Amino acid sequence: MDRQTTAPAIGRIAADMPQEGGHFTLRGVDGWLQGRTMYGGASSFLAYAAACKALPDLPPLRSAQIGFIAPVGPDVDITVSVLRTGKSVTQVQTDLYSGSVLAHRGLWLFGSARPSNGAVAAPHAEGFLAVEDMEQLGSPEGLHFIRNLEIRRAEPKGGLAKGKVRRWVRLKDRDGLDPMGELVLLGDALPPGSIRAMERQGPISSINWTFTVLGDSPVTRDGWWLLETSSNHMAEGFSSETLRMWNADGTEVMRGLQSVAIFG
Template identity: 35%
Template sequence: MKFSELMDEKHFADGVFSTDIPESWGQGRTAYGGLTAALCARAAEMAVGELPPLRSVQVAFIAPAAGSVTTEARLLRRGKSTSFVEAEVRGEKGAATRGVLVYGAGRDSTVKVDDYPMPDVQGPDGLERMEITPMHPAFLSNYEIAPCGGGMPFLGSDKGEMQWWARAQDESYWGSEVGVLAIGDLTPPAAAPLMKTFAPVSSVNWHIDFLTDDLSTEDGWYLLHTKAQSAGDGWSSQDMGVWAKDGRPIAAARQTVVVFS
């Protein structure tokens, strides 16, 4: 099922966004985390409407989200320029994902900082594309991926870091807020390359800040970078970034991950 089909407004009725998540968007026992974050944003768009650009999202991955899920969003506060919206994805056993989304209009300002350079990597053109096999999480098949730096999961690298070029197979949401949310969490946890054999890794939360309201990128390509800042006692904390193909910073994020190894 295409991403645009999952996000179709026909799923929204009586304030509830109802979705059947197919196995092709699965990640182990649950739906791909970027998808559930995108569902929160899509429900906010449908339920609240007339929102300024999305600035920040805080997501807690509480429990597996699979099969038939519902997403509801409610306005917490609407100020002169900033709105706060809460959204929750629920499955058969209750809360699965909960997000708080911050929307804010731009304004004239004397403060300007542009110090988030894109890593120095080769562009996606000419790079070998990742072949998605049954051994990979199913949701990756919805994206075209060109690894361009760092290690790969479970190969015992000495660095907990990955860099991927990626773009959605479905062009419908290229350059959109829900599209960037969906692709921004695509890479496996940064601790995975440090592991010599397969073991489960599970995202606990995700905080992502949008650095611009221009989310467009050439041909749908985004550079994704993730780096483990610390790991121990079965937990890891990582930095994450998203850049457009022309080098413009799109988003900066952090995530906490449970490591079962």
């Protein structure tokens, strides 16, 4: 495949992946690479999709803990196993192997709704620029997966603050995606906010990603999501990052934490 073009719809790739019980095989998923590894949102989405395909009666996704253990190449094998099923919560583990090496592990928490004992509304974003007023940004060299996305600025040029990045993001081809899978796919799409605090250019690598979904039926307008990464603390080659995601109206739909390795 010409990597200068958009990759096949990842929703269709996931829907068509060969299955034998709780084991899935994918070959040639090279349109979602960033350097020597697959974009973390894509590998996490494939693991999520495998869990949903192996266990079709799962309740809505509530949270996940993702470990980026080793580089994920274009050829992957995924195993799905149930850790525990309770009255309303099912916990699932996915292991993604690349070249027979364990490269990605996901712990997924799915939970059924039950009568609410109180309520707290999801936070609303402030100070963002309307997506309709912004122009498309270019694709950085080496990040092939970015060609599958439309990205627009959501902050004044120059940024909001040191250690923070905010952008509008939309998938070009959403065919075959369920709304929750779209959040998993796009929630890690931005570089860490620490990129704006680096004194010189150098490699960066996500080590893990933990997130909670705010609600069980995410919706937005025209496919646009507002994403933000923000460094909480950056020192000694590591950064603690908060990742947030809102819909086009500014209602938060996902919040996460991530550890990032800073090289160079």
